[in-house]
Amino acid sequence: xSRARHILAIDQGTTSTRAILFDPEGRPLxxxxxxxxxxxxxxxxxxHDPEHIWADTLAVCREAMETGGLGARDLAAIGxxxxxxxxxxxxxxxxxxVHNAIVWQDRRTAPLCRALEAEGLDLxxxxxxxxxxxxxxxxxxxxxxxxxxxxxxAAAERGELAFGTVDSFLLWRLTGGAVHATDASNAxxxxxFDIRKxxxxxxxxxxxxxxxxxxxxxxxxxxxxxxxxxxxxxxPVPITGMAGDQQAATFGQACLEPGTMKSTxxxxxxxxxxxxxxxxxxxxxxxxxxxxxxxxxxxxxLEGSIFVAGAAVQWVRDxxxxxxxxxxxEALARxxxxxxxxxxxxxxxxxxxxxxxPDARGAILGLTRDSTAAHIVRAALEAVCYQTHDLMTAMAxxxxxxxxxxxxxxxxxxxxxxxxxxxxxxLADVLDRPVDxxxxxxxxxxxxxxxxxxxxxxxxxxxxxAAGWRAERSFHxxxxxxxxxxxxxxxxxxxxxxxxxx
Numbered sequence: 001x002s003r004a005r006h007i008l009a010i011d012q013g014t015t016s017t018r019a020i021l022f023d024p025e026g027r028p029l030x031x032x033x034x035x036x037x038x039x040x041x042x043x044x045x046x047x048h049d050p051e052h053i054w055a056d057t058l059a060v061c062r063e064a065m066e067t068g069g070l071g072a073r074d075l076a077a078i079g080x081x082x083x084x085x086x087x088x089x090x091x092x093x094x095x096x097x098v099h100n101a102i103v104w105q106d107r108r109t110a111p112l113c114r115a116l117e118a119e120g121l122d123l124x125x126x127x128x129x130x131x132x133x134x135x136x137x138x139x140x141x142x143x144x145x146x147x148x149x150x151x152x153x154a155a156a157e158r159g160e161l162a163f164g165t166v167d168s169f170l171l172w173r174l175t176g177g178a179v180h181a182t183d184a185s186n187a188x189x190x191x192x193f194d195i196r197k198x199x200x201x202x203x204x205x206x207x208x209x210x211x212x213x214x215x216x217x218x219x220x221x222x223x224x225x226x227x228x229x230x231x232x233x234x235x236p237v238p239i240t241g242m243a244g245d246q247q248a249a250t251f252g253q254a255c256l257e258p259g260t261m262k263s264t265x266x267x268x269x270x271x272x273x274x275x276x277x278x279x280x281x282x283x284x285x286x287x288x289x290x291x292x293x294x295x296x297x298x299x300x301x302l303e304g305s306i307f308v309a310g311a312a313v314q315w316v317r318d319x320x321x322x323x324x325x326x327x328x329x330e331a332l333a334r335x336x337x338x339x340x341x342x343x344x345x346x347x348x349x350x351x352x353x354x355x356x357x358p359d360a361r362g363a364i365l366g367l368t369r370d371s372t373a374a375h376i377v378r379a380a381l382e383a384v385c386y387q388t389h390d391l392m393t394a395m396a397x398x399x400x401x402x403x404x405x406x407x408x409x410x411x412x413x414x415x416x417x418x419x420x421x422x423x424x425x426x427l428a429d430v431l432d433r434p435v436d437x438x439x440x441x442x443x444x445x446x447x448x449x450x451x452x453x454x455x456x457x458x459x460x461x462x463x464x465x466a467a468g469w470r471a472e473r474s475f476h477x478x479x480x481x482x483x484x485x486x487x488x489x490x491x492x493x494x495x496x497x498x499x500x501x502x
Contacts (some may be wrong), residue, residue: 006075018033175228347363
């Protein structure tokens with residue numbers, strides 16, 4: 001077997017940039033990681049330095065290759081996965097960003113979103129893009145950049161600038177500026193892309209005054225996307241896979257058939273239910289989105305997006321100083337029988353699905369003199385589970401509206417938080433369904449690697465990919481149904497307390 005069957009996966013996330021080498025059997029061989037600095041220039045604003053992203057991407061790729069003892073000629077392909085919706089605008093001639101990247105969590109464009117809703121555009125935007133009108137998505141971020149960066153609009157209209165989400169920016173840089181493209185899964189998160197027609201929407205572009213010339217070409221998630229120049233890693237390496245992080249995680253979890261679903265627990269929490277060739281519009285403000293596009297054929301999904309999951313534990317660590325390390329949260333949660341009536345609603349950047357309330361703010365409710373750090377830590381972890389329950393309840397209702405039932409299959413979970421056994425068990429208790437944790441927990445990078453392997457012709461079929469998935473452990477519900485119902489009722493009351501206008 002040729003050594004050139006290894007895959008290098010780039011996983012550029014919100015809080016870190018990673019590269020993982022996968023061997024020909026799809027097993028992680030070596031990895032490298034760099035933390036990504038978060039920039040907060042104003043209340044509700046979140047930015048990244050694109051040059052920092054690029055420098056870290058190069059560094060982790062080279063470090064992973066060195067650690068794995070491989071060179072560029074040992075690589076069959078590169079796969080890219082990325083934090084979605086984060087928006088970058090750069091110069092065509094130099095590749096220089098004209099402003100920091102505006103991160104998906106950023107809320108500065110809430111007034112523009114309210115204006116779009118006041119114009120009655122929310123329904124047509126949802127019908128065409130599958131998305132709700134919210135600052136979360138790229139469209140209003142891009143409009144803000146064009147309106148607020150001096151000279152940007154004039155330069156864009158002259159065709160001198162390029163827009164992209166992080167995948168597009170990395171593809172541009174990795175190909176030495178030769179390829180300006182994005183994949184269909186990332187395009188579907190911009191609020192500018194018609195997910196039925198699979199093309200940029202002219203009316204939305206016109207309303208937001210976005211010149212079409214700055215947009216990337218939309219491509220499949222697997223196939224020949226470009227290649228690195230020889231000088232970058234020592235030899236050209238083809239780039240053959242690309243998808244947004246949650247779609248990549250879904251692919252990595254082998255949720256390939258309609259009715260399969262996964263939930264990823266990182267900075268935020270994102271649950272995806274694959275609906276196949278059928279686009280299922282949501283009546284509960286979930287998102288109808290592109291899971292992936294292969295050989296021109298689109299697979300759709302329903303998605304629920306929670307803005308704060310692991311970030312709540314980070315806040316307990318860094319803001320409250322209640323713990324020194326995130327891993328301490330499991331022992332603290334186990335140390336108390338319950339939260340003592342404490343609920344945390346971590347709406348630090350508004351509430352995501354199914355509420356979509358950008359003006360909601362976080363709160364810790366039910367505190368008494370008996371409340372301790374352990375109760376607050378446990379409440380932060382429980383909130384992740386309750387929010388997942390909200391998403392799955394909405395998914396079930398959306399399917400019921402079409403005469404379908406939510407499958408009783410286990411929920412496949414991944415992300416850094418699911419190393420916490422207590423969290424996985426409580427999630428199974430709250431959802432009243434089994435929770436499966438995969439043997440390869442780095443499913444986002446694994447999904448990018450599997451898409452790249454598919455694009456490079458290294459795997460024969462999707463069925464072959466699905467057959468290779470394995471669970472490391474399954475968690476089964478064990479809580480009293482009456483207690484479950486009472487705790488969920490308490491959670492719903494807490495959410496109502498923090499929603500804006502309440």
